[in-house]
Amino acid sequence: MITLTRVPLTRLESLAELKQHPGQYANDAADMILDDTPRLSFHAIHSDGALVGMFKLDPLYFQRHPFATDTDLGLRGVLIDHKLQGKGLGTEAMQALPAHAAAIYPEMRHIVLTVNLTNPAAYKVYKKAGFCDRNEIFTGGTRGPQHILWAELPVFEKAETACSAKSFTSSSP
Numbered sequence: 764m765i766t767l768t769r770v771p772l773t774r775l776e777s778l779a780e781l782k783q784h785p786g787q788y789a790n791d792a793a794d795m796i797l798d799d800t801p802r803l804s805f806h807a808i809h810s811d812g813a814l815v816g817m818f819k820l821d822p823l824y825f826q827r828h829p830f831a832t833d834t835d836l837g838l839r840g841v842l843i844d845h846k847l848q849g850k851g852l853g854t855e856a857m858q859a860l861p862a863h864a865a866a867i868y869p870e871m872r873h874i875v876l877t878v879n880l881t882n883p884a885a886y887k888v889y890k891k892a893g894f895c896d897r898n899e900i901f902t903g904g905t906r907g908p909q910h911i912l913w914a915e916l917p918v919f920e921k922a923e924t925a926c927s928a929k930s931f932t933s934s935s936p
Contacts (some may be wrong), residue, residue, distance in 0.1 A: 772903065778796055792842060801823060806819070810855075815845055821837035836875070841857075860892075872915070874916060877901050890912075893921040896911075
């Protein structure tokens with residue numbers, strides 16, 4: 764079973780062992796955890812209790828990506844350890860991501876990410892997990908043209924308070 768957990772900044776070293784195959788698109792975790800982007804959060808992916816991957820969520824993504832708005836949560840640096848790729852763990856993690864992200868960032872409405880046009884394996888994972896491609900290409904990055912993919916975040920209804928307006932309505936004549 765896949766679980767996603769936020770990793771406190773004081774525990775980022777717990778992600779450092781995660782590695783990519785040489786030439787893949789994300790950096791190894793040891794480099795990614797050095798990212799000091801303001802308000803960025805780091806998250807671990809566990810399968811049956813074992814660390815298998817990580818990703819970053821960026822609530823200020825819109826400040827650096829003109830296609831995003833202030834209610835779009837950026838997904839960055841998704842990494843499944845090179846020893847565990849191809850087992851469906853990335854797809855399972857990305858399927859679990861919207862509920863996880865919405866619980867942490869309830870003000871956000873979408874997850875948005877870019878994936879390199881020359882990375883069909885990652886593109887397939889995101890599409891299988893339910894991300895939508897609106898046929899937009901981002902060309903402003905440093906790693907070549909990128910697909911822009913989106914996923915809706917669930918909106919959690921706030922529970923009614925015990926003291927609703929009806930509580931104060933008198934039933935006497």
